[in-house]
Amino acid sequence: MRDWQPVLGLPLWVWLFVLPSIIVALCLFFPVPSKRILTPIWRGLDKVYLASGVVAATFMVTILLIIVWQMVSRWSGLTFQGSTDYAGYAMAATSFFAFAHALNRGAHIRVSILLNMNHHTKLWLDAFAMFIASIIGTYFARYAVKANFESKMLNDRTQGVDQVPDWFLTIFRMFGNWPSKWGEIWASTSSEWVYTPVWLPQIPMSIGTILLAIALWDNLTRLMIFRKTQIIGDTVA
Numbered sequence: 001m002r003d004w005q006p007v008l009g010l011p012l013w014v015w016l017f018v019l020p021s022i023i024v025a026l027c028l029f030f031p032v033p034s035k036r037i038l039t040p041i042w043r044g045l046d047k048v049y050l051a052s053g054v055v056a057a058t059f060m061v062t063i064l065l066i067i068v069w070q071m072v073s074r075w076s077g078l079t080f081q082g083s084t085d086y087a088g089y090a091m092a093a094t095s096f097f098a099f100a101h102a103l104n105r106g107a108h109i110r111v112s113i114l115l116n117m118n119h120h121t122k123l124w125l126d127a128f129a130m131f132i133a134s135i136i137g138t139y140f141a142r143y144a145v146k147a148n149f150e151s152k153m154l155n156d157r158t159q160g161v162d163q164v165p166d167w168f169l170t171i172f173r174m175f176g177n178w179p180s181k182w183g184e185i186w187a188s189t190s191s192e193w194v195y196t197p198v199w200l201p202q203i204p205m206s207i208g209t210i211l212l213a214i215a216l217w218d219n220l221t222r223l224m225i226f227r228k229t230q231i232i233g234d235t236v237a
Contacts, residue, residue, distance in 0.1 A: 016138050020217045024131070027224035035225050045218055046104070052211050053101030059093040059204075066090065082162025082196075089162075089201040096208025100215035106231050127223055134216040141209040148206050151199040163193040164200065172200065 007015055027034040066087045073080040102108055115122040150156075170189040174182050222230040 012142070016142060017135065020134070020138075021131075024217070024220050024224055027221045031225040031227075034221070038221060038225070042218070042222070045214065048211065049100045049104050049215060052097045052099075052208070053105075056094045056096075056098035056101065059090045059097065062090040063087050063094065082160055085158060085160040085162035085196070089196075089204075092201060093204035093208075096204045097211075099208050100211035103212065103215050103219070104231060123223075123227055126229055127220065130216060130220045130223060130229075134213065134220055137209065137213040137216045141206070141213040144202070144206045144209040148199050148202045151197065151202055156198040158196040158198065160196075162196045164196050166190045166192055166194050169194070169197065169200065172203070 005012055027038070066083055070080055070083045115125055167189050170185055173185055177185060219230060
């Protein structure tokens, strides 16, 4: 916990672990008012999860288009440099953006043998498993974001031959700077293609793991309020 910098006067781990745990406890002991407060938030989050699923599907279609482009390039004798790397980036984006949506659709494999003993045992075992998953998911999200910043700091570049236009990177740099600096950023942008910085394909990983962590805590609060899982269906193993 030594590198968990304080945010608004509190260590980051308090915001990521303690505060969500307190919210879960409040949902357990005060389900009615918690449901009233969280219902509009749930509606918004459900839309976010659906949007992430749509983005994942878009990247899956992108993989298909890259493969078709590779085929056309071979037939026409052209070179499509970095196609394998681009397909790999799209595949990773597909997986990470789909995490939260897949969780709520019951597409994640859950071993539920012990959950079928009785209702009381099922509730608390399910809650325990969801809590552990939430902790792990939050850790994963935190270090995924940290990996983004470290890659940017080290100026880590791809080991392949894939390249992206510099102006495309500038669009993403804008989100990490104040609007007053946007003009300066664009002024230093070239028209050349540069080797892909690693932080660019890592962005879907960060976003996807953050959404997964939120979805896990979200489902845990719903479990505490409704006393049963709100995941639509399970793939039982």
